[in-house]
Amino acid sequence: MTTTSSADLDQLRSSVKGEVHAPSDAGYDEARTIWNAQIDRRPAAVVMATSTEDVVAAVGFARAAGLEISVRGGGHNTGGYAVGDDGLMINLALLNSVEVDVENKRAKVGGGALLSDLDGATQAHGLATPGGMISHTGVAGLTLGGGMGWLTRLHGLTIDNLTGAEIVLADGRVVWASENEHADLFWALRGGGGNFGVVTTFEYALHPVGPMVSVGLFFWEAERATEALTMLRDQVPTLPQDSNVIIGLLNAPPAPFVPAEHHFKPGVLLVLVGFGPPEDHAAQCGQISGVLTPLFEFATPMPYVALQQLQDEATAHGQFNYEKGTQLPELSDAVIEVFVNHLGRRGIPTSQVLFYRLDHAYSAVEENATAYGATRTPRYATMLVAMTPDLAAWESEREWVRNLWTDLQPYSLGIGDYINNMVEFDAERVLASYGPEKYARLAGIKAVYDPQNVFRRNVNIPPAG
Ligand SMILES: Cc1cc2nc3c(=O)[nH]c(=O)nc-3n(C[C@H](O)[C@H](O)[C@H](O)COP(=O)(O)OP(=O)(O)OC[C@H]3O[C@@H](n4cnc5c(N)ncnc54)[C@H](O)[C@@H]3O)c2cc1C
Numbered sequence: 001m002t003t004t005s006s007a008d009l010d011q012l013r014s015s016v017k018g019e020v021h022a023p024s025d026a027g028y029d030e031a032r033t034i035w036n037a038q039i040d041r042r043p044a045a046v047v048m049a050t051s052t053e054d055v056v057a058a059v060g061f062a063r064a065a066g067l068e069i070s071v072r073g074g075g076h077n078t079g080g081y082a083v084g085d086d087g088l089m090i091n092l093a094l095l096n097s098v099e100v101d102v103e104n105k106r107a108k109v110g111g112g113a114l115l116s117d118l119d120g121a122t123q124a125h126g127l128a129t130p131g132g133m134i135s136h137t138g139v140a141g142l143t144l145g146g147g148m149g150w151l152t153r154l155h156g157l158t159i160d161n162l163t164g165a166e167i168v169l170a171d172g173r174v175v176w177a178s179e180n181e182h183a184d185l186f187w188a189l190r191g192g193g194g195n196f197g198v199v200t201t202f203e204y205a206l207h208p209v210g211p212m213v214s215v216g217l218f219f220w221e222a223e224r225a226t227e228a229l230t231m232l233r234d235q236v237p238t239l240p241q242d243s244n245v246i247i248g249l250l251n252a253p254p255a256p257f258v259p260a261e262h263h264f265k266p267g268v269l270l271v272l273v274g275f276g277p278p279e280d281h282a283a284q285c286g287q288i289s290g291v292l293t294p295l296f297e298f299a300t301p302m303p304y305v306a307l308q309q310l311q312d313e314a315t316a317h318g319q320f321n322y323e324k325g326t327q328l329p330e331l332s333d334a335v336i337e338v339f340v341n342h343l344g345r346r347g348i349p350t351s352q353v354l355f356y357r358l359d360h361a362y363s364a365v366e367e368n369a370t371a372y373g374a375t376r377t378p379r380y381a382t383m384l385v386a387m388t389p390d391l392a393a394w395e396s397e398r399e400w401v402r403n404l405w406t407d408l409q410p411y412s413l414g415i416g417d418y419i420n421n422m423v424e425f426d427a428e429r430v431l432a433s434y435g436p437e438k439y440a441r442l443a444g445i446k447a448v449y450d451p452q453n454v455f456r457r458n459v460n461i462p463p464a465g
Contacts, residue, residue, distance in 0.1 A: 004022075004044040004045060004065060004067065008065055009022050011061070012045065012047065012057070012058070012061045015057040015060075015061065016049070016050075016053075016054040016057045016058060017050045017051060017053075017054055018047055018049050018050040018054050019031075019048045020045055020046070020047050021046045021047075021048070022044075023042060023044075023045075028046065031046040031048060031089070032046050032083055032089060033075075034075035034076070034077070034080055034082050035074075035075050035076045035077075035078075035136075035318075035321075036077075036078050036080055036319075036320070036321045037318050037319055037320050037321075037389075038080070038320045038321060038322070038391075038394065039083060041080065041083045041084055041085045042085055042086070043070065043083060043084060043085065043086065043087050043088060043089040044067055044086050044088060045088055045089070046088075046089040046091050047089070047090055047091065048091050048094055049091065049092055049094065049095060049112075050095070051095075051200075052166065052168060052174055052200045052201075055090060055168045055200055056172050056174060058088060058090045059090070059168055059170065059172060059198065059454070060172050061088065062087070062088040062090075062454075063170070063454060067087045067088040068084055068086070068087035068088070068456070068457060069087060069088055069090060069454060069455060069457065070082055070083050070084045070087055070088070070089045070457040071089075071090050071092065071194055071198050071457075071458075072090065072091045072092060072093070072112070072138075073092055073111060073112055073138035073139065073140030073141045074112070074113075074114050074136065074138015074139065074140065074141060074142075075091075075093075075138065076134075076136065076137045076138050076141065076142075077141050077420070078321050078322070078323050078421075078423045079423040079424065079459075081194070081457050081458045082141075082457075087457070090198060091112070092111045092112030092140065092198075092200075093112045094112060095111050095112040095200060096113040096114065096117050097110045097117075098110070098113060098118055098120075098121035098122070100121050100122055100124070100125055100127065100206070102125045102127070105127060105205060105206040105207070106163065106204065106205060106206060107121065107127075107129065107203070107204050107206055108202070108203050109139055109201065109202045109203075109204065110200070111139075111140050111198065111199045111200045111201065111202070112138070112140065113138070113140075114135065114136055114137065114138060114139065115131045115132060115134070115135045115136070115138075115139060115142070116135035116136060116305075116308070116309070117139070118131060118139050119304070119305050119308050120305060123209070123210065123303070123304055123305050126208055126209070126210065126211055127207065127208060127209065128151060128207060128209035128210070128304060129151070129155070129161045129205060129206050129207065130147060130149050130150075130152050130154075130155050130156060130157060130158050130160075130161060131147060131149045131158055131308070132147060132148065132149045132158075133149050133150060133246070133308065133310075134308075134311055134312060134315050135305075135309045135312055136315075136317070139202060140194075140199055140202070141193075141194070141420065142420065143158045143159060143162060143202055144189060144191075144192070144193050144194055144199065145191065145193055145418065145419045145420035145459075146158065146159055146190075146191055146372045146374070146419070146420060147159060147420075148356050148358065148362075148381060148418070149308075150244050150273055150304075150307060150308075151207075151209065151244070152356070152358060152361065152362050153241055153242075153243070153244045153357065153358075153359060153360040153361060153362065154207075154241055154242055154244070154275055154360070156361040156362055156364070157362060157365075157370075157372065158204070159190035159191055159370050159372055160190075160361070160362075160365050160370070161205045161206075162202060162204055162205075163178060163179075163203045163204060163205050164176060164178035164181075164186070164202075164203040165177050165178075165186070165199050165201065165202050165203065166199065166200045166201040167185070167189070167197040167198065168197050168198040168200060169196075169197045169450070170449065170450040170451075170452065170454040170455065174200075177189060178203075184448070185445060185449055187370060187445075188441075188445040188446075188449075189371075190370035190372060191370050191372030191373060191419075192371040192442050192445075193419055193458050193459045194455055194457075194458040195446055195450065195455055195458055195460065195461050196446065196449050196450060197450065197455060198455075209275060209304055210275070210303065210304035211303050211304055211305070212301045212304070213273055213274065213303075213307055214273065214274035214275075214278050214281035214282075214300075214301055214302075215271065215272075215273055215274075215301070215302045215307060216270075216271070216272040216273075216274075216281065216284075216285040216288075216297065216298070217257065217269070217270070217271050217272075217297060217299070218269070218270040218272070218285075218288055218296075218297045219252055219258070219262070219265075219268070219269050219270075219294055219295050220267050220268045220292065220294050220295055221262075221265055221267040221295050222265075222267045222268075222343055222344065224267075224268075224292070224295075225267060225268050225336075225339070225340045225343055226336055226337075226340050227292055228267075228268040228270075228292060229268060229331055229336045229339065229340070230331075230333075230336060231288075231291050231292045232245075232247055232268070232270060232331065233331035233332075234291075235287065235288055235291060236357055237357075237359065237378070240276070240280070240284075241360040241361065242274065242275045242276035242280075243272060243273065243274050243276070243280075243281065243284055244272075244273050244275075244357065245270060245271060245272050245273070245357050246269075246270075246271045246354060246355065246356065246357075247268065247269065247270055247354070247355040247357075247380075248268070248269035248270075248271075248352055248353065248354050248355075249266075249267075249268060249269075249339055249352060250266070250267075250269055250351075250352035251264045251265060251266050251267075251349040251350075252264060252265045252267065252269070253314065257298040257300075258296065258298075259296050262295060262296055264349055265295075266343060266344075266346075266349070267295065270288065272284060272285060273307060278301065282299070285297070315387070319387050319389050320387070320388055320389065320393075320394035321385070321386070321394075322386045322387075322394060322398045322401055322423060323383055323384060323385045323401065323421055324383075324401050324405040324417075324421065324423065325381065325382060325383050325384070325417045325418050325421030326384070326405060326408050326409070326412040326413075326417060327374055327375075327379050327380070327382065327412055327413040327414075327416075327417065327418070328355075328379060328380045328382050328408070328411060328412055328413070329377065329378075329379050330379075330380075331355075331380065332411060334410075335408065338404070338407045338408055339404075341407075342400070342403070342407070345400060345403075346397070346400055347393065347396050347397050347400060348386075348388050348390075348393045348397055350386075350387050350388050351385065351386045351388075351397050351400060351401070352385050352387075353382060353383070353384055353385070353404070354382070354383045354385065355380040355382050355383075356380065356381040356382075356383070357380060358378065358379050359378035359379075362376060362378075363376045363377060363378050364376075368438070371434070371438055371441070371442055373416060373419070373433040373434035373435060373439075374413075374417065374433065375413065375435075377413075379413065381418055383421055384401045384404050384405055385401070386398055386401050414432055415432045416429060416431075416432030416433035416434070417429065417433055419433055419459045425459065430459055430460070430461065433459075434461075439461065440464070442461045443461055443462065443463060443464035446462070446463040446464065447463035447464045450463060
């Protein structure tokens, strides 16, 4: 059976506590809508899970009814894996609790929580775990793919801080995976994506952070982009572990801290965040602007939660988004030339390139300790992004992203990538992202926990054999 009758849905409704939305129901559109406006898929039904038991019932129902399962954590993934046509969408938005164990520095987090839920609850105690940089991103998808953000130089990826997870398996069993229980599954969850089941709880190690952090912002106009990127290539790797940066090729936002005459000007942005003593951060800011005077700069102390929300408005739900990622070992002269050439070719001012610096704690983790495929040598994880509320502009700008990505390939670490940036499913790139050994190990674990590939609406790793 691949279609669902109202009698089928009544059966599902009777077995779960959460609401079940059929296409004719008032709540259906809201429940199926995800962050990227480009994705407009219509599942046969959406179940709003309120507990692990609801998830077990929903998985059992979908399997019996022959419906493809999609799982929505925060619904942020640009590829839209969280929703499919004609299947059963398991929406975890209501599973967003966060319990903080201050004494043991641990947080237990629901599988549908957002980073804002996690950061808000942990920062109330001056604690945090590494996450991403937009607070309306889902904790689940971000974690299962790796998770990189402001704290990654200091404390590693999100998965490097994962200590356990409760997961609903394809056969309906509920297990706890950790270093000591289902260790193979725990290894696979740390980078293997949503392939192994529905995670209903994540447990993280927490670290003292902030609550106030130091933020510096620098901007150089497009005419000096080569100079600015060359300077950043030399300076950024020398910054201590308790600092982190984002480099952006973008247009200056019309924000209060940007002088009005520079609003929308294209150029190079550096955001430099310090988690250590403010005087150290001030010295680092002086070091940067001393080497190349910026067009404008701005520095301020800020709560860590505000830092995490800094880009929320610019990346609000409902925009058309397309992205590709690539990993660059360094900003060589040739790489800088490619970026500078493409900066002027953007069709719309909201398209941008973001560089995440990955080294220190990121690189201290042993290569095979987790399933995360993108390897641990120091690098820039580079995200090429077209984002706009206008569909026509999105279609033309997608070409800009693709052309830039193609021109970067001779200098990148390979066609593989951080799987959370993988918008279009491409089996060859998935294999390249993990490398043959990790991929084979993941496929073997998949064969044990999900031999029929029930969880396949994701960056899929089919079961071995
Ligand atoms: C604007 C923007 C900014 C971003 N910034 C960052 C960043 O700073 N750092 C970073 O590392 N990444 C970043 N990302 C990428 C982000 O990590 C991924 O998009 C991630 O998939 C989002 O997780 P989600 O739960 O919101 O996604 P969803 O769309 O809900 O799900 C993504 C995938 O995970 C699976 N999944 C979701 N929840 C579960 C669960 N509970 N159990 C099992 N499988 C599940 C889904 O089935 C799907 O395959 C960003 C993305 C965007 C669009």
